[in-house]
Amino acid sequence: MPKPLAIPDLADEVTLARYPFLPQAKSWIASMAAKHDVDIDELLDGSMMDRARIRARSRLIDSVDSKDGVEVASIGDIHTEEGRLLEAFSFYYARLVVGASEDERLISRWAQAEAERAQRILEKDSAIRIIANTYLSEIECDEKGIWKIGLSDFIELCTGITGSRWRLPNCEIKNGWVTLHDEGDRYSSRAKVARLLRERMKEDIKLDALEKMSKMDEGLLIRLSEPVGMIRGLVASKTAETIALIGAGEEDWPPCMRKAVAELSQGVNLNHFGRVFLGSMSRCIGLPPETTVDFFRNAPDFSESTTTYQVNHLYEREYTPSGCSKLKVNHNCAVQTGDDKLCDQPWMDHPLKYIRAKQRRRKRQESLEVPVEQPKPGDG
Ligand code: SF4
Structure with a gap:
């Protein structure tokens, strides 16, 4: 996977809160935790993190229940310190819960929903440039807003995407670069970059959650059993709905x-x-x-x-x-x-x-x- 060797610096806290899975967000979340005294007890049971846990639940429910992924709007104002705290720690808590479920299918589903949410925001967010440079080694945008991506990145990412526009014979390729042409309202060049980035963000979110899962100790698993039970129950009810329909002649x-x-x-x-x-x-x-x-x-x-x-x-x-x-x-x-x-x-x-x-x-x-x-x- 040709990821960039050096990750660009990112200090904008609004962007870090919007995309809390970014590699640059790790140290920021740690510094926020230190600044606001958020430890694992506070995150799991403390009153200050009440709203973050509520938002985390809706993030998790959307990932199982909504075919459009996680709700884009946060419940706090992301331009305030409190809103950013809420957004960042709701993601962190949700990741802990899916990790504690020890269910790789649920983790994939959640990663997919979070990545879809990020894709929808990126389509309108000027932070798309820095995020593209975080995940892709060869990506450029000209003054007209037309993006080009390195061929190896394109080949790897588009295998998971359907539609003829993503097949190589239908693309303009020159000197190892693929031009992501603008198709106006149907599919802008920027929307194509966001779609490609979704694939890589999903993979990163999933790998992080799997890593959390592998490090989960018995005590944490027990403490998280209530939210894990909630999300498992929701998945089971969805599966039961499907099973009820199976056998329809x-x-x-x-x-x-x-x-x-x-x-x-x-x-x-x-x-x-x-x-x-x-x-x-x-x-x-x-x-x-x-x-x-x-x-x-x-x-x-x-x-x-x-x-x-x-x-x-x-x-x-x-x-x-x-x-x-x-x-x-x-x-x-x-x-x-x-x-x-x-x-x-x-x-x-x-x-x-x-x-x-x-x-x-x-x-x-x-x-x-x-x-x-x-x-x-x-x-x-
Ligand atoms: S045929 Fe009946 S079930 Fe199917 S779309 Fe029309 S109204 Fe709905």
């Missing part, structure tokens, strides 16, 4: 899913939104990725390797399907009013709700069906 599928599968099997092209929807629905109801790839076999542009890659990506990133309103806007809803009683219900706003409702109805039906005894021969 074709008769339970919502019309939009049946339409997508039927159209593909007839060789009709499905728009991008519909493809992502079908892949994420299949994942949620427990279909194996191979079955999902099979849905696309008759698509006009089917390629085994590309589809397998894209489906695996959806499964690994745990995509969840969009709701009815987005499906309607993107022409993927299959019904008009009156076509399907369930879809007409005022509460119907998500295809997964459709499956749940179908399953529940079927169960109710089964419990009402009393087996009818066949008359025995000789019965009057």
Whole structure:
């Protein structure tokens, strides 16, 4: 990984509080702890750190619950010392909790959510330059705001990113540099740098948490068991939701899913939104990725390797399907009013709700069906 040999100096406390995982933030957090007498007892149980623990909980919950990652806004004003203290130590506490969970999947999920949050801030933050120079050895920006990145960094980082714009044959490469062209509102050059940086920030956040995990002693594990229990419970309830949907037979599928599968099997092209929807629905109801790839076999542009890659990506990133309103806007809803009683219900706003409702109805039906005894021969 061609990281810079020397990390640039960074003294701006607002930036350090916004991105508390930066390597430059370590000594700053230590100095803040010394200045405000924040030791491990204060962080875990002290009243001064109450709000930091509340913010840490919401950081953790967002990482499990929200598909958009951790909430960008902090609960304090980051331009005040108190706000910065809150932001920095909430991150620190959240990292301790995920480390104490000893659950590498949870750690990855949290790192992903924190990195997504940082990416969204970086898209508008002038600190992007210094942060880019912290994580990338070859990165430049010209006077027009067009960024270039060294080829080896680009190759390494874009393997985890989907989309044709990240594939080398579609990039402008000159003398070992890749130009990140501006695509206006669709994808600015700066947004592309933020997206690439997300990959490296995620890796760093994850490695730090894994290191914390390896150093966790028994006493700390016990003291953190309550917040760890909270986050584990949340993960378990999410998993249980997925499991409840597993085994949904074709008769339970919502019309939009049946339409997508039927159209593909007839060789009709499905728009991008519909493809992502079908892949994420299949994942949620427990279909194996191979079955999902099979849905696309008759698509006009089917390629085994590309589809397998894209489906695996959806499964690994745990995509969840969009709701009815987005499906309607993107022409993927299959019904008009009156076509399907369930879809007409005022509460119907998500295809997964459709499956749940179908399953529940079927169960109710089964419990009402009393087996009818066949008359025995000789019965009057
Ligand atoms: S209303 Fe919702 S569940 Fe029903 S077909 Fe349209 S998108 Fe699917």
